[in-house]
Amino acid sequence: MQTVEGRPWLARLAFAAAAVATVLVLIVAGLAASLALLLTAALGSAVTLAAAWWFLTHRGVPRWIAGGVVVLAPGVVAVLYARAHLIWVVVLFGLLWAGAVAAGRRALTIPAAPVVFRTPAPARPFLIMNPRSGGGKVGRFRLVERATALGARVYLVDGPAVDVAAVARQAVRDGADLLGVAGGDGTQALVAGIAAEHGLPFLVVSAGTRNHFALDLGLDRDDPAACLEALTDGEELRIDLGMVGDRTFVNNASFGAYAAVVRSPQYRDAKLGTALDLLPEALTGGPSLRLTTDRVTVTGSQAILISNNAYRVDTGRRPRLDRGELGVVAVTVRGAWDAVALIGRRGVTGATAREAVVDADEPAVAAGVDGEALLLPTPVRLRIRPGALRVRVPRQRPGVPASPPHLDGRRLWRLARPTGARASRP
Incomplete structure (x- = not known):
């Protein structure tokens, strides 16, 4: 007997919303007009994507002409709909279909909480804090005073030349039983690797700018001081670590176009302008990358992202950090027509793997490892270390919301059917 877990009433709501949307368009617009709407939308999307590719890969007048097309194409489509007096139909159709997709994903979502371990509070915690990180969050939230009051020793990073790895190793030699970073x-990645090497728990304090790692751990990014509660009232998670060569990463390693832009000295002070200036060469004249895993081989990619566990495309988050796998995404776009094909996700390869190799026809390739710009010798070998890191977190934290699964029509239909019909299937 085959069963499907989820929420049947939401599955039925999803099918009902989709049916109402379809019937609405057919009744109000008619079959011929419905086909015209579909073709107009598809053509407008294709033109917009092709123009966007030209905008990113050219400079000067061609770039700004392409930018104008990116802006105008959706407007032309909207005008055509308005002249046919069908704007309200399209808006309502879109809302109904968005509701159907959201209900379908919610119907199939089954929350999966990570395993937690209750362990004694550390006796000699050691925290490394960067007072400039996150625009001065260390000082703004009084993290040094609060951590010291909770019994932690604090080391303040006083310049870019500080070797935080050496500081962490010395703390271990001095008897620290927990390492942490604000x-x-x-x-975070550098010190986490040392904590894993010595089997010590690691504390994440969300005092950075983006705090992607803290976000996927379910920590409070708006109040870094709340992370310090783990020192006295905490629990542990066992999570994976990524390795690129002999370097640890907690989030991801990127190669190709984005990594080349990040390596520019001007990027930190003028991100948008630097990106627009460097992308044409990075996308069309950069190294042709090759990706090899035990499951896929991709050649000619412009960008590759390899993450510590897989990101969800729809949320940009990792629902779990303990699946023992790398998330792999490779983007291959050789021209405007390939950019159009991205509508159907052609040119985008997604997979999971335990190990991966990134190679190029050059002795070294630009990489961004957890936001740090590096130049790595090729081939670059990456792997996952399952359960390598003990992370100590507060018992009370916002948490990682259940990530909706990919919408599987057959599973959704089985879930939506009456109970008797679902239970009778062998």
């Missing part, structure tokens, strides 16, 4: 994800 800073960016790159610093």
Whole structure:
């Protein structure tokens, strides 16, 4: 007997919303007009994507002409709909279909909480804090005073030349039984690797700018001081670590176009302008990357992202950090027509793997490892270390919301059917 877990009433709501949307268009617009709407939308999307590719890969007048097309194409489609007096139909159709997709995903979502371990509070915690990180969050939230009051020793990073790895290793030699970082994800990764090497728990304080690692751990990014509660009232998670060569990463390693832009000295002060200036060469004249895993081989990619566990495309988050796998995404776009094909996700390869190799026809390739710009010798070998890191977190934290699954029509239909019909299937 085959069963489907989820919420049947939401599955039925999803099918009802989709049916109402379809019937609405057919009744109000008619079959011929419905086909015209579909073709107009598809053509407008294709033109917009092709123009966007030209905008990113050219400079000067061609770039700004392409930018104008990116802006005008959706407007032309909207005008055509308005002249046919069908704007309200399209809006309502879109809302109903969005509701159907959201209900379908919610129907199939089964929350999966990570396993937690109750362990004694650390006796000699050691925290490394960067006072400049996150625009000065260390000082703004009085993290040094609060951590010291909870019994932690605190080391303040006083310049870019500080070797935080050496500081962490010395703390271990001095008897620290927990290592922690209030800073960016790159610093988090360096110290996390040392904590894993010595079997010590690691504390993440969300005092960086973006705090992607803290977000996927379910920590409070708006109040870094709340992370310090783990020192006295905490529990442990066992999570994976990624390795690129002999370097640890907690989030991801990127190669190709984005990594080349991040390596520019001007990027930190003028991100948008630097990206627009460097992308044409990075996308069309950069190294042709090759990706090899035990499951896929991709050649000619412009960008590759390999993450510590897989990101969800729809949320940009990792619902779990303990699946023992790398998330792999490779993007291959050789021209405007390939950009159009992205509508159907052609040119985008997604997979999971335990190990991966990134190679190029050059002795070294630009990489961004947890936001740190590096130049790595090829081939670059990456792997996952399952359960390598003990992370100590507060018992009370916002948490990672259940990530909706990919919409599987057959599973959704089985869930939506009456109970008797679902239970009778062998």
